Amino acid sequence: MTAVEDPRPEVAGGTDGPDSSVTFALTVDGTAHEVTARWDESLLTVLRDRLGVRGPKTGCAHGRCGACAVKADLGDGGHVLCSCLVPAATAAGGTVETIASIGGPDGALSDVQEAFLAEGAVQCGICTSGFVTAATELLDTNPDPTRTEIEAALYGNLCRCTGYGRIVAAVETAARTRRGDA
Amino acid sequence: MDGGIGSSVRRPDGPAKVRGEFSYAGDLTADGMLVGVTLRSPHPHARILRLDTAAARAMDGVHAVLTCDDVPGDRQFGLVLRDEPVLADGVVRYAGEPVAVVAAVDAATARRAARAVEVDYEVLPALTDPQLSLTAASVHPDGNVYRHVSYSCGDPDARGVVTVENTYRIGMQDPAFLAPEAGLARPTPDGGVAIEVATQWLHSDQRQIGWATGLPPEKVHVSLAGVGGAFGGREDVTLQVHACLLALATGRPVKIEYTREESFLAHRQRHPGTIWLRHSADADGRIVSVEGRVLLDGGAYASTSPVVITNTVTLLQGPYRVDNGRFEGWSVRTNNPSCGAMRGFGVPQAAFAHEAQLDALAAALGIDPVEIRLTNALQRGDVATFGQRFDAPTPVREVIEGLRAVPLPSGPAKPPGGVGRSGGGEVRRGVGWAVSIKNLAFSEGHVDESTAEVSLRDGHATVHTACAEVGQGFVTVAEQVARTVLGATSVDVVQPDTLVASAGSTSASRQTMASGTAVHRACLAVRDRMLGRVARAHGLDAATLTVADGVVCAAGRPLGPVATAAPGQTFRATEHFQHPATHPLGSGAGGMYVAFGFSAQRAVVDVDVELGLVSVVQIASCQDVGTVVNPTQLLGQIEGGIVQGMGLALMEEVVVVGGLITNPDLQDYLIPTIVDAPEIVSTYVTDPEPGMPHGWKGVGEPPLVTAVPVVAAAVRAATGLPLPAVPIRPEHIALGIGQAPTVTWTTPRAADPDRPRGPVVDEEPHDAPGTMAEEGAPAGG
Numbered sequence A: 001m002t003a004v005e006d007p008r009p010e011v012a013g014g015t016d017g018p019d020s021s022v023t024f025a026l027t028v029d030g031t032a033h034e035v036t037a038r039w040d041e042s043l044l045t046v047l048r049d050r051l052g053v054r055g056p057k058t059g060c061a062h063g064r065c066g067a068c069a070v071k072a073d074l075g076d077g078g079h080v081l082c083s084c085l086v087p088a089a090t091a092a093g094g095t096v097e098t099i100a101s102i103g104g105p106d107g108a109l110s111d112v113q114e115a116f117l118a119e120g121a122v123q124c125g126i127c128t129s130g131f132v133t134a135a136t137e138l139l140d141t142n143p144d145p146t147r148t149e150i151e152a153a154l155y156g157n158l159c160r161c162t163g164y165g166r167i168v169a170a171v172e173t174a175a176r177t178r179r180g181d182a
Numbered sequence B: 001m002d003g004g005i006g007s008s009v010r011r012p013d014g015p016a017k018v019r020g021e022f023s024y025a026g027d028l029t030a031d032g033m034l035v036g037v038t039l040r041s042p043h044p045h046a047r048i049l050r051l052d053t054a055a056a057r058a059m060d061g062v063h064a065v066l067t068c069d070d071v072p073g074d075r076q077f078g079l080v081l082r083d084e085p086v087l088a089d090g091v092v093r094y095a096g097e098p099v100a101v102v103a104a105v106d107a108a109t110a111r112r113a114a115r116a117v118e119v120d121y122e123v124l125p126a127l128t129d130p131q132l133s134l135t136a137a138s139v140h141p142d143g144n145v146y147r148h149v150s151y152s153c154g155d156p157d158a159r160g161v162v163t164v165e166n167t168y169r170i171g172m173q174d175p176a177f178l179a180p181e182a183g184l185a186r187p188t189p190d191g192g193v194a195i196e197v198a199t200q201w202l203h204s205d206q207r208q209i210g211w212a213t214g215l216p217p218e219k220v221h222v223s224l225a226g227v228g229g230a231f232g233g234r235e236d237v238t239l240q241v242h243a244c245l246l247a248l249a250t251g252r253p254v255k256i257e258y259t260r261e262e263s264f265l266a267h268r269q270r271h272p273g274t275i276w277l278r279h280s281a282d283a284d285g286r287i288v289s290v291e292g293r294v295l296l297d298g299g300a301y302a303s304t305s306p307v308v309i310t311n312t313v314t315l316l317q318g319p320y321r322v323d324n325g326r327f328e329g330w331s332v333r334t335n336n337p338s339c340g341a342m343r344g345f346g347v348p349q350a351a352f353a354h355e356a357q358l359d360a361l362a363a364a365l366g367i368d369p370v371e372i373r374l375t376n377a378l379q380r381g382d383v384a385t386f387g388q389r390f391d392a393p394t395p396v397r398e399v400i401e402g403l404r405a406v407p408l409p410s411g412p413a414k415p416p417g418g419v420g421r422s423g424g425g426e427v428r429r430g431v432g433w434a435v436s437i438k439n440l441a442f443s444e445g446h447v448d449e450s451t452a453e454v455s456l457r458d459g460h461a462t463v464h465t466a467c468a469e470v471g472q473g474f475v476t477v478a479e480q481v482a483r484t485v486l487g488a489t490s491v492d493v494v495q496p497d498t499l500v501a502s503a504g505s506t507s508a509s510r511q512t513m514a515s516g517t518a519v520h521r522a523c524l525a526v527r528d529r530m531l532g533r534v535a536r537a538h539g540l541d542a543a544t545l546t547v548a549d550g551v552v553c554a555a556g557r558p559l560g561p562v563a564t565a566a567p568g569q570t571f572r573a574t575e576h577f578q579h580p581a582t583h584p585l586g587s588g589a590g591g592m593y594v595a596f597g598f599s600a601q602r603a604v605v606d607v608d609v610e611l612g613l614v615s616v617v618q619i620a621s622c623q624d625v626g627t628v629v630n631p632t633q634l635l636g637q638i639e640g641g642i643v644q645g646m647g648l649a650l651m652e653e654v655v656v657v658g659g660l661i662t663n664p665d666l667q668d669y670l671i672p673t674i675v676d677a678p679e680i681v682s683t684y685v686t687d688p689e690p691g692m693p694h695g696w697k698g699v700g701e702p703p704l705v706t707a708v709p710v711v712a713a714a715v716r717a718a719t720g721l722p723l724p725a726v727p728i729r730p731e732h733i734a735l736g737i738g739q740a741p742t743v744t745w746t747t748p749r750a751a752d753p754d755r756p757r758g759p760v761v762d763e764e765p766h767d768a769p770g771t772m773a774e775e776g777a778p779a780g781g
């Protein structure tokens, strides 16, 4: 767990409450929330325990496994990060998209989600929302990744079940589908 | 049929998992829920002089603080032996042992309360060296030896022309499943308790909760919560009993969710071990005799230590014919972390050692490493050193030949990437081979059974078992069986619980064989009932009716879809399956093991010899799988197992210093990342297992078992170093740490033909285990 020793940065829209908590605005999967959280709470804790958003998972809580990956725009344009490493208060005023924001039209699965199922890239699945989030970001920014680029993009996500072979296959399949040469 | 046996059906729980909507144990919540936290011993061995919970109990928001005095039933529990306190009872025997549990309104309050529990310890000397365990004062009333096994077969003193001996060491591996332990317990209106928990064996949990709470089994309901990986690490009870005691004490739902660090402290690891082996062979490389000795460190409490040791010792022969041998082993108690089940269950330790020996023999004799394995390969009809005849398909040659057909990867050696990132010094490529044997299912008399309840209505099937789905894919197999046998158009696999009879543990590569077969039998019974009804309705002879591709056929001619064969009628059946009985080592009554799986692998590695960094380029595998039930899932099991075995070979070790784990997190305990994972080429030998539907057999463990020796063999080939210990660390390579096998040229001595062929079990050890160190153990590890 990231311990933040009372950093008290200027927080957009944030107000200090009693018991060293802070109240701030956070948009999660398109829904605006007003969150009151302690300064030492991670974005992952706020998402899961305060907002009941259970898509991001807790694997290690110290930035090593990627199970908690979300796409967050903290005023920097937005990218995938480990929500367990971000003090929630520093996300004040920001926008978070979790796995719940990834999907095809009309409740269908996205191409990446479909590929993960088709290629057997899901076993216990605790790593899956993190992998799908990171793989979606990769393909959104690089529709034709090499094997090395796939590894570089997913290096922060651990999977204990699959041995990764099926996950690489899923990303390659999704990329082919996206390019239309499936 | 589409979606039936043999097709790559998608996981039924897959859509929820890729959406992040699948509910894991850590996602559980309930109205009025309290949070449970465990206070653990900081010492590996200590006497508790004073334990005062008054201050903690008095804190706002704290609902219960329990110690061993608050356990209403039996204070001791355990998976195999009841030797472990539910909460420390006067003494702690490992660092991390639960001393007290707290339930409070939230996690922060519960943690504060746990810190407020006052404990005075008298620190006792910690027994941390397993070699000393046999002679040291006992650290537990049950003594220090979990089990000693010793047996011989044929004439162990027979000799060929060359003898190779060495001592091998294997480190402690953590299952490191990605979802830490979690569960939610609630009191039930009948005075009982219900728990949803991520586990591998619901009925074992139920039994142990019953002991501690004093409740009868019918008042303890265990159901499976979503499991984020297991690999053996969830076979033992961790938080189950504590959560139930807290729920009963507070009258409220109580959730416990471990942190990653706590997970390392709380669950069982793979046994670290020392193995001494002496192989003697004739000039053609034929094995004449094998002598082996094993010492496994079981840690503070028994768990499966009395069982694992037999696997290691008996499978020291490897997948090779051995007529003459002498084998002995101990699993012992120390004040180190408790060890128990982990994927491979004692056999990776054996395989690492016997495969190094085969390579050393081949090198001494100037024989190709593949040829020496073919020369000695077990065949159907051979008798194992432990007396069991291999009377099912034994395709050892076939997996070796199948692997030989896979071309080697081309291209030059490259500097290692990933954890072994390298600056580009001298990089050498190495190729290694390994073959393994793994027993499948429970052994030595443990009842291996499962029960399935199946119903069918208008083509919709429901399957209910107590088989824990931990990610391995049983839910998919169950669905495939129902589609194939019943012609079901949709299948619902009910969340497992203890309302149906035990399915045993999801371990030992056994659930397709045990629960899959129970489901198969129940589906057959349901099908027969349905066909009986159709026969009566149509005035046909039921014996002429079949189900094929979802259609009921009369004498091969389609009558109509199963979905409309008996509108509105529900057909049900409950069937039980039990493997043929097995028998303890040396009982002479019959086989120890239910079945075996064989696997051959070839690894290609690139090694930066100056920095000691290794990149695994490719692992090719040929595995004996009985039959292919689901091609995609099979590939997933093999690839996952290989990477986990590669982890043990190169990077994974729970480092224990003075009884304390120094790396209880994923920062310092390294598991392979996507960059570390090699290309995997997977091929199969299919030779149906007798007595199993479709000839299926377990597949989950052999890939890991073989991957450990094969990676080590390839690194040896690249470096020329003996590397007798895993994980192979950079310093082992860069500094050349390790001791080569001793090779002795001897005068051949034929086996005594009058010696009995079967195993002769000895009551007493041949020698003190301390002599292992004198028999060639490297100083480092």
Ligand code: FES
Pocket (backbone or CB within 6 Å): A057, A058, A059, A060, A061, A062, A063, A064, A065, A066, A067, A068, A069, A082, A083, A084, A085
């Ligand atoms: S839980 Fe955030 S990286 Fe592991």
Ligand code: FES
Pocket (backbone or CB within 6 Å): A121, A122, A123, A124, A125, A126, A127, A128, A158, A159, A160, A161, A162, B178, B228, B229, B471
């Ligand atoms: S599927 Fe289990 S951790 Fe990836």
